[in-house]
Amino acid sequence: MRKILGILILGLIMSGTVSAADNRVDGLRPDAPELAAPGDNAIGVRTLQFINKGQVDILKVEAGKPLPTYDRPLTVEVWYPSDGAKRGGSYENVYLRDGKTQVTLFGQAVRDAAPAKSAATYPLIIISHGYPGNRFLLSHLAENLASKGYVVASIDHTDSMYHDKAAFGSTLVNRPLDQKFVLEEMDRLGKDPDSFLNGLVNANDTGLIGYSMGAYGSVITAGGGVTKAATELSWGAPAGTLERMMAGSEEHKALLDDRFKAIVSIAPWGMTYGFWDAEGLAGVRVPMFFIAGSVDDVSGYEKGVKAIFENAVNADRYLLTFVNANHNAAAPIPAPAESWKPVDNLDFVPFEHYADAVWDTLRMNNITQHFVTAYFDSHLKGDADKKSYLDIIETASEGVYAVEKDGTQKPEHNYWKGFQNRTAKGLILEHKTKAN
Structure with missing residues (x-):
């Protein structure tokens, strides 16, 4: 039956009913909430190459031997406000979930456009x-936020991409x-x-958006140290390499950075596998906005995302729930x-990697853009009026x-x-303040 469905869909694609020109990341439904609309800024985009030197090479770790190191490459896509009048461009050779097929996406950003000349710097979003x-999976949010006066840096995480997916331990340690x-x-x-970023970025007011394993990393970045049991899993990070993220460890404390002022964590993975407990999550100090589907069968909901939300007692936090949505709620294009x-x-x-069986993806994207705008504007720009969209x-x-x-x-x-x-409809927004 799956093959028959695939043949029918392929026929539609070949006939032009569905075409590559439809691959837009900047859609806005007529029923989108108010703050989903793009901002006034034109958008530029550039690709940067970073090298993090001297990192543990998780893929080559062997028990009983010294930890091997390497210079870890990271490709980062950067969106930024531009003074250019032109709007619209494409992202070429973007890998799909199969790690082989490459496609073109379309949006509002202009490649290599001149950055805006502003006396003020812009908050940073990672x-x-x-x-x-890959770095384009949440490009709808990247473009939307850049148009509203943010510099956005989206990471290609080495060993975690569609075309270079490798041992899970690398993702656990490196996020x-x-x-x-x-x-x-x-x-x-x-x-x-x-x-070109000189004078453009205010990294002292940085926000982070993580999805799934990126959201797992965001909980650690926010202060949530992992359990000892999480560091000893046979299928996890090898040779104790995750111990630096353990709750109470000096290495984990050193990783925390007060430049992160607010975090959006979409479907964070790990709670149902014992990566956190109440003690570790009590270490979360950065304000967090969690987003989840109520039937998430990857990260879990009641015992997963919601449990993280409930136990992060020392942070002001929200939980936006898409009722009956699964793991793909909110994040993917x-x-x-x-x-x-x-x-x-x-x-x-x-298709199943991007879509949800109940919710329209563009609808979820627009709702997410609305709330993320309100959240970051209130926390990173000091826009007190935006808090009324959360209250x-x-x-x-x-x-x-x-x-x-x-x-x-x-x-x-x-x-x-x-x-x-x-x-x-079909939405719940919970709010809890930090413990006194």
């Missing part, structure tokens, strides 16, 4: 993809290290007279047209939409701010 993934290293590099380039057809090296259609009733379906013909709100109106009538 994006960390899932396992496997938080990559996040911290990219922060250091972006801060350095923001002060380098020879860099809409499935590229080419992902709709079966491939030889996967036992599923790549809403918990269950969206219980909201009452009541306005006069002139738009004036009636006393009983408590509908989610920024949402059109009848559009705040």
